[in-house]
Amino acid sequence: xxxxxxxxxxxxxxxGALVLLRCNYSSSVPPYLFWYVQYPNQGLQLxxxxxxxxxxxxxxxxxxxxxKKSETSFHLxxxxxxxxxxxxxxxxxxxxxxxxxxxxxxxxxxxxx
Amino acid sequence: NAGVTQTPKFRIxxxxxxxxxxxxxxxxxxxxxxxxxxxxxxxxxxxxxxxxGITDKGEVPxxxxxxxxxxxDFPLRLELAAPSQTSVYFxxxxxxxxxxxxxxxxxxxxxx
Numbered sequence: 001x002x003x004x005x006x007x008x009x010x011x012x013x014x015x016g017a018l019v020l021l022r023c024n025y026s027s028s029v030p031p032y033l034f035w036y037v038q039y040p041n042q043g044l045q046l047x048x049x050x051x052x053x054x055x056x057x058x059x060x061x062x063x064x065x066x067x068k069k070s071e072t073s074f075h076l077x078x079x080x081x082x083x084x085x086x087x088x089x090x091x092x093x094x095x096x097x098x099x100x101x102x103x104x105x106x107x108x109x110x111x112x113x
Numbered sequence: 114n115a116g117v118t119q120t121p122k123f124r125i126x127x128x129x130x131x132x133x134x135x136x137x138x139x140x141x142x143x144x145x146x147x148x149x150x151x152x153x154x155x156x157x158x159x160x161x162x163x164x165x166g167i168t169d170k171g172e173v174p175x176x177x178x179x180x181x182x183x184x185x186d187f188p189l190r191l192e193l194a195a196p197s198q199t200s201v202y203f204x205x206x207x208x209x210x211x212x213x214x215x216x217x218x219x220x221x222x223x224x225x
Contacts, residue, residue, distance in 0.1 A: 001172075004155075006155075009153065031212075032212045034213075034214075036214075041218075041219075042218060042219075043117075043203055043205075043216030043217050043218050043219055044156075044203070044205075044214070044216045045216070046213050046214070046215075049211075049212070049213060051212070090155060090156065092156075094212060098212050099144070099161065099163060099169075100158060100161065100171060101146070101158065101214065102158075102172075103148075103155040103156040103157075104155050105153055105154055105155040106153075106155050
């Protein structure tokens with residue numbers, strides 16, 4: 001089965017600073033990789049996804065992620081953090097069929113004013 | 114469009130009781146999923162369905178059952194509630210072409 005590792009369960013950045021959230025997947029390349037965001041007491045919303053069309057993927061709210069096969073990584077970045085970015089972020093991968101999905105344990109992002 | 118709706122929002126069960134968590138979607142998606150979310154553990158797949166009449170187990174199916182008689186509805190049944198089933202439960206659909214998932218608002222269940 002696929003597995004996903006998110007390093008750092010809590011990340012704090014200052015408003016305006018770079019956001020970097022880390023995600024590594026298990027060695028076999030999954031067909032699809034995703035980043036989802038969860039605001040308090042809500043369901044998850046899609047930020048962006050990788051589907052092999054391009055290694056640098058742009059998502060909503062200024063977020064982007066780069067797929068690096070050599071590092072088995074799909075890290076999420078945003079050049080300048082905003083207060084509204086404070087939330088929990090989940091990396092997810094699909095199984096080879098695309099039917100099942102495996103989520104990381106999440107990273108809670110705090111933005112300091 | 115309501116998207117994915119879940120009822121109830123909150124529920125407290127006693128050990129050994131049973132209940133059904135409801136999930137309904139109006140997105141006409143064939144694929145539907147049930148996840149549980151525990152603090153620090155991310156989301157774990159309980160069951161999923163690729164269409165009406167077809168269901169399959171995910172990573173953590175024990176203690177749960179599902180059915181899928183229509184495209185719109187995918188109820189999750191807990192037969193004998195245990196404290197280990199205290200969690201937040203999310204229902205989701207998946208777009209057939211984009212593989213993107215759409216989540217409901219969740220049901221917070223406490224078993225005491």
